[in-house]
Amino acid sequence: MDSMTIMVRKQTAADQALRLDNQICFAVYSTAHAFNRVYKPLLDRLGLTYPQYLVMLALWERDDVPVKDLGERLFLDSGTLTPLLKRLEAAELIRRTRSTEDERVVLIALTQQGQALREKAKAVPQSILAASDCTVGELLAMKDEIVALRDRLNAVLGE
Amino acid sequence: MDSMTIMVRKQTAADQALRLDNQICFAVYSTAHAFNRVYKPLLDRLGLTYPQYLVMLALWERDDVPVKDLGERLFLDSGTLTPLLKRLEAAELIRRTRSTEDERVVLIALTQQGQALREKAKAVPQSILAASDCTVGELLAMKDEIVALRDRLNAVLGE
């Protein structure tokens, strides 16, 4: 063999960029799954999946809203929300009623049980905080960075 | 009305923590979806979905590996990977062969076409970089923070 250097494959920037652990998207993707797995046992006690929990969070802040509104707040479309909301309705946590003013609109409102579940849900965030092994400050700072990234990505999609 | 203060609902820490936009998990979750939507048109040209692209990235680094190996690198289990890998096999990008040494193991290897696709994929990361509207340095720093968070979450799950 003449020289080792001849055998060494040139590592271009493009090669580096294709490495799995260089990808921020994979970092985000795998962290989302990790969160999901941490949330699961907590949410099982509430009888909710994580996306259902997100819908409930949104409704606890403001309910009697169209499906469209929820979709914009959660970045989800009707193809995802319609069946999910039907399951929440079957669980008697929400009511779905068609608006009288505009019959295209379905309004989502909390039931008594849906309201009541909020109290049980209060224990969830602190459990997650503990699992993250971070301070509130660290998490908030990180959250702001991630949201900024998300909003830039969504801005590109809107073009 | 006696006093406004009586009417103001006391905002406890628990209430604050339940706000949708205070949740880092929602930030991560919604950013993952935003990435997915940005990747979609790029990956369509390669004939891959995002999870399939992740599998290919892993295989371009090291192939002839058991399904289990892939699962550990991508944090996915056989319930997700088996059908996904069958689709990649149908697309003739990979081969699935049962190991002769241990017949429980299915080894995943790239085909010629699977290898070749790597060249086409090189254009993807730079497009994502552009869409993120961040510098490489910013993204790498953020990636490291997110990965650290993910690893702490996964550590809790492992207990």
Add this chain to the structure above:
DNA sequence: GCGAATTCAATTGCGAACAATTAAATGTGA
């Protein structure tokens, strides 16, 4: 060696997630 536990992939069933389409209601412009 031999029975029990473990490992590994596949399968089944359910719940997202989204693209594309459909259908109904509403709005708009000539």
Add this chain to the structure above:
DNA sequence: TCACATTTAATTGTTCGCAATTGAATTCGC
């Protein structure tokens, strides 16, 4: 007014993602 576009949910079909189970192969304890 009336054709036409727009808005809004719902539906359909495909692909993840995971829990739970199955079944085959291997390893371990004794």
